[in-house]
Amino acid sequence: MNSEDTASATPRMSVTLTVNGKDEHLTIDPRVTLLDALRDHLGLTGTKKGCDHGQCGACTVHVNGRRINSCLTLAVMHEGEDVTTIEGLGTPEHMHALQQAFVERDAFQCGYCTPGQICSAAAVIEEIEAGIPSHVTPDLGDVQFSDEEVRERMSGNLCRCAAYPNIIAAIRDVREGGKA
Amino acid sequence: MLFDKPSPPNPADQGKIFGKPHPRIDGPKKVTGTAPYAYEYKLAEDNAVYGFLLGSSIAKGRIASIDASLAEKAPGVLLVLTHENAPKHKPENSRAAPQLQGPEIKQYEQAIAFVVAETFEEARAAARLIRVTYRTEDGAFVLADEKDKGKPTKTAPDTATGNFDKAFAEAEVKVDVTYTTPDQSQSMMEPHASMAVWEGGKLTVYTSHQVLHWAHAGIADTLGLDEDKVRVVSAYIGGGFGSKLEVYSDPILSSMAAIKLGRPVKTALTRPQIYNHTTHRPATIQHIQLGADRDGRLTAVGHRTWSGDQEGGEPETASEQTKLLYGGENRRVETRLTVLDLPKGGSMRAPGEAVGMLALECAMDELAEALGMDPVDLRIVNDVQYDPEKGPERPFSSRKFVECLKTGAETFGWSARKSKPGSVRDGDWLVGMGVASAFRKNIVQESGARVRLMPDGHLVIETQQTDIGTGSYTMLGMIGAEMLGLPLDAVDVRLGDTDFPKASGSGGSWGANSAGSGVYYACEALRKELARKAGFNAESVSFSDGRIISGGNAVALTDIVRTGAVEASDKAEFGDLTEKYAQASFGAHFAEVAVHAFTAEIRVRRMLSVCAAGRIFNPVTARSQCLGGMTMGIGAALMEECVVDPRYGYFVNHDLAEYQVPVHADIPDLDVIFLDELDDQSSPLRGKGVGELGICGVGASVANAVYNACGVRVRDYPVTLDKIIGRFDL
Numbered sequence: 001m002n003s004e005d006t007a008s009a010t011p012r013m014s015v016t017l018t019v020n021g022k023d024e025h026l027t028i029d030p031r032v033t034l035l036d037a038l039r040d041h042l043g044l045t046g047t048k049k050g051c052d053h054g055q056c057g058a059c060t061v062h063v064n065g066r067r068i069n070s071c072l073t074l075a076v077m078h079e080g081e082d083v084t085t086i087e088g089l090g091t092p093e094h095m096h097a098l099q100q101a102f103v104e105r106d107a108f109q110c111g112y113c114t115p116g117q118i119c120s121a122a123a124v125i126e127e128i129e130a131g132i133p134s135h136v137t138p139d140l141g142d143v144q145f146s147d148e149e150v151r152e153r154m155s156g157n158l159c160r161c162a163a164y165p166n167i168i169a170a171i172r173d174v175r176e177g178g179k180a
Numbered sequence: 181m182l183f184d185k186p187s188p189p190n191p192a193d194q195g196k197i198f199g200k201p202h203p204r205i206d207g208p209k210k211v212t213g214t215a216p217y218a219y220e221y222k223l224a225e226d227n228a229v230y231g232f233l234l235g236s237s238i239a240k241g242r243i244a245s246i247d248a249s250l251a252e253k254a255p256g257v258l259l260v261l262t263h264e265n266a267p268k269h270k271p272e273n274s275r276a277a278p279q280l281q282g283p284e285i286k287q288y289e290q291a292i293a294f295v296v297a298e299t300f301e302e303a304r305a306a307a308r309l310i311r312v313t314y315r316t317e318d319g320a321f322v323l324a325d326e327k328d329k330g331k332p333t334k335t336a337p338d339t340a341t342g343n344f345d346k347a348f349a350e351a352e353v354k355v356d357v358t359y360t361t362p363d364q365s366q367s368m369m370e371p372h373a374s375m376a377v378w379e380g381g382k383l384t385v386y387t388s389h390q391v392l393h394w395a396h397a398g399i400a401d402t403l404g405l406d407e408d409k410v411r412v413v414s415a416y417i418g419g420g421f422g423s424k425l426e427v428y429s430d431p432i433l434s435s436m437a438a439i440k441l442g443r444p445v446k447t448a449l450t451r452p453q454i455y456n457h458t459t460h461r462p463a464t465i466q467h468i469q470l471g472a473d474r475d476g477r478l479t480a481v482g483h484r485t486w487s488g489d490q491e492g493g494e495p496e497t498a499s500e501q502t503k504l505l506y507g508g509e510n511r512r513v514e515t516r517l518t519v520l521d522l523p524k525g526g527s528m529r530a531p532g533e534a535v536g537m538l539a540l541e542c543a544m545d546e547l548a549e550a551l552g553m554d555p556v557d558l559r560i561v562n563d564v565q566y567d568p569e570k571g572p573e574r575p576f577s578s579r580k581f582v583e584c585l586k587t588g589a590e591t592f593g594w595s596a597r598k599s600k601p602g603s604v605r606d607g608d609w610l611v612g613m614g615v616a617s618a619f620r621k622n623i624v625q626e627s628g629a630r631v632r633l634m635p636d637g638h639l640v641i642e643t644q645q646t647d648i649g650t651g652s653y654t655m656l657g658m659i660g661a662e663m664l665g666l667p668l669d670a671v672d673v674r675l676g677d678t679d680f681p682k683a684s685g686s687g688g689s690w691g692a693n694s695a696g697s698g699v700y701y702a703c704e705a706l707r708k709e710l711a712r713k714a715g716f717n718a719e720s721v722s723f724s725d726g727r728i729i730s731g732g733n734a735v736a737l738t739d740i741v742r743t744g745a746v747e748a749s750d751k752a753e754f755g756d757l758t759e760k761y762a763q764a765s766f767g768a769h770f771a772e773v774a775v776h777a778f779t780a781e782i783r784v785r786r787m788l789s790v791c792a793a794g795r796i797f798n799p800v801t802a803r804s805q806c807l808g809g810m811t812m813g814i815g816a817a818l819m820e821e822c823v824v825d826p827r828y829g830y831f832v833n834h835d836l837a838e839y840q841v842p843v844h845a846d847i848p849d850l851d852v853i854f855l856d857e858l859d860d861q862s863s864p865l866r867g868k869g870v871g872e873l874g875i876c877g878v879g880a881s882v883a884n885a886v887y888n889a890c891g892v893r894v895r896d897y898p899v900t901l902d903k904i905i906g907r908f909d910l
Contacts, residue, residue: 010301032299032300044213045216045217045222046212048418049371050836052451053452053837055835086212087212089212091214099212102211103203103204104203106204106207106800109801109804110418110649111211111416112217113418155844158369158843160366160368163807163808164811168844168849
């Protein structure tokens with residue numbers, strides 16, 4: 001079977017995303033998740049596929065300023081939306097404060113969950129500052145930054161190497177340093 | 181170079197860089213998402229296509245019929261392989277299994293078809309169109325039902341010294357208990373993945389594997405290719421924990437398809453496939469009999485473990501540490517392996533000890549209680565500085581076990597522990613403390629490296645060694661920097677490629693010590709060559725600040741290599757010092773646990789591990805390895821279990837929501853202390869394994885703390901709240 005014939009047999013849709021500040025036009029199978037659009041179609045492999053089921057958090061990105069699991073949403077649902085991935089936060093030469101803190105605190109080992117942890121952490125700091133309460137907030141009207149708050153809010157990001165104590169320390173460093 | 185005598189002082193001992201804390205040199209790439217894992221290689225020609233595996237939905241039997249005609253006609257599909265059209269492979273070898281060779285089904289989720297399409301979505305959809313009928317056969321899936329058919333093994337031979345039966349019968353105080361541990365999953369974060377590229381008669385496989393020469397031999401042999409026509413690359417690996425010591429279907433099927441199609445093929449296992457397609461740590465049943473005199477000295481030590489695996493498989497060697505950990509004249513240590521038709525068993529972090537210590541160290545806690553003795557004291561009383569089966573002629577190379585226990589007890593505040601369970605209450609929480617020993621045998625493996633001083637003065641290190649999160653990049657760079665008198669940022673470490681010299685790989689905690697020794701010897705060879713070029717006597721030179729120094733003379737290294745890079749290779753080989761000396765890392769774990777009085781929720785409040793593992797190459801990464809082991813140990817104690825469906829022979833909870841692993845909220849700050857120790861018998865670097873020591877015993881310290889908190893002894897791991905609720909006084 002000729003592959004060009006078959007390719008035309010799968011319906012495609014157009015979508016435009018703003019990814020890390022850059023407009024990206026894609027014509028893709030509507031079944032493509034936002035995660036696979038980033039990894040397989042835009043070459044942004046910093047966002048990781050750990051489970052493809054919303055269970056591990058490795059695929060966490062920011063869409064319109066909120067963190068989401070990019071494996072649980074289809075790319076074509078995000079027409080015109082702003083997506084920020086780990087590549088949009090910093091580069092090896094110019095790291096984001098959280099990326100720097102993760103290196104300093106050894107807040108990772110194999111590194112596979114790390115982009116998701118960092119994208120989540122950036123959002124967690126903002127969520128606490130915005131006064132959004134969590135399951136462990138003692139006073140719903142007065143949300144304070146604490147290790148317990150961070151642990152609760154980061155619990156959707158699994159790390160099997162279990163850098164958990166170091167991740168909490170890195171987030172604390174950034175928060176206390178006011179660098180987020 | 182053969183290491184067969186205790187190491188004399190050497191240039192790795194200087195302590196300038198090697199042994200000092202240093203952040204990971206691969207860190208900036210990992211935190212920015214720019215480190216490429218197997219599925220993520222970007223090729224010059226962007227024409228990769230996608231493979232998708234279809235797994236068997238029975239555990240044992242035969243494929244009666246398989247109809248791929250709809251899948252073949254589906255949009256985007258380039259190839260569908262089944263046993264009816266797949267190329268024939270060589271029979272199973274020790275490192276890889278052939279795929280799609282016949283209708284026989286040996287385990288659930290065994291590959292029965294492989295679809296390749298232009299896109300991932302097309303391949304996945306087409307796989308669902310394959311119609312399969314089976315002839316199902318009855319299988320054996322429940323260890324407890326099959327264990328009595330178990331047989332002794334060569335892997336873990338039975339041993340006996342003295343007269344165990346008599347000593348146990350006559351012991352003044354004894355425990356006779358059976359513990360069970362469930363099947364467990366490594367559940368590393370990166371799914372197994374491979375990208376195969378066939379070009380000019382040569383196959384390159386980017387894959388996620390812990391020991392590259394095993395993958396190399398396994399892939400080449402299975403496909404019937406010469407090894408020099410196959411290159412395997414695993415530069416970054418998203419965790420392994422033993423799961424990536426095996427070659428599964430993804431590299432084999434991707435390679436078959438790439439050769440057939442002439443296009444790169446990439447395939448990742450889906451998370452739900454992983455649990456039944458790949459290996460797991462097998463369940464165990466462990467019978468422990470300990471007899472002691474009134475002072476707590478062990479007089480009888482008995483441990484028998486039963487586990488199961490497919491025909492020709494391996495036992496979970498959970499009895500093995502009992503051969504070495506405690507003294508006692510009368511001993512019997514046994515292992516039985518029975519045949520099960522579950523997915524194939526395999527290695528998971530500290531195979532053997534990780535679950536053996538779950539049982540042994542709780543039995544020791546039970547013995548301490550029976551004696552009315554502090555459990556730390558009981559362990560100290562039974563310290564032995566030699567192999568208790570062989571006698572004083574086989575001493576331990578180093579064993580700071582008692583120091584670990586004493587340091588830990590003091591640091592943790594152990595003296596505040598109340599020996600009577602249920603004595604401490606904090607609001608609605610019952611609070612307890614537990615202790616357990618840590619023990620992991622030390623293993624070394626042959627390992628080579630190539631080092632090259634470049635004309636600009638930077639050092640290139642090349643070796644097949646992998647970094648699965650263990651810190652190999654950084655540690656090997658530190659060794660090179662120390663040996664050549666260079667700053668760490670002048671060292672370029674290249675790993676995980678079979679174009680480089682064969683190395684130990686990562687497994688069994690042998691990676692740092694073995695691969696590090698390979699780099700050490702290669703650097704020794706390079707130092708000699710540089711000394712010769714500088715006109716110095718190689719025996720009397722030192723390297724410092726980018727110079728080679730002999731007496732009052734110094735030459736800049738850049739002057740020596742100005743006209744061309746200088747290269748040297750060597751490998752570390754290990755003699756019989758592991759036979760002459762018992763070699764192991766030791767430690768002690770202390771846990772404080774709270775049990776909710778009304779809900780029986782169990783929370784770990786704090787934990788301390790004290791480790792003596794020879795020289796700690798990089799305290800930053802060694803500590804992280806221990807944190808990881810401690811956390812996995814908490815998982816083993818409180819939540820991790822692959823649930824067997826006894827009707828269909830598969831693990832029911834096959835994803836990360838149902839196979840529960842610890843999350844942020846489960847893990848408090850954890851403390852790790854490394855004792856100063858140098859082991860001259862282990863390697864020229866004087867280190868011992870550390871990556872697995874961190875898990876061995878942890879779960880038992882948690883279970884013992886649960887008992888101390890509420891007075892319920894659970895002998896069936898994991899210790900979940902349903903097993904304790906309603907069984908303790910409020």
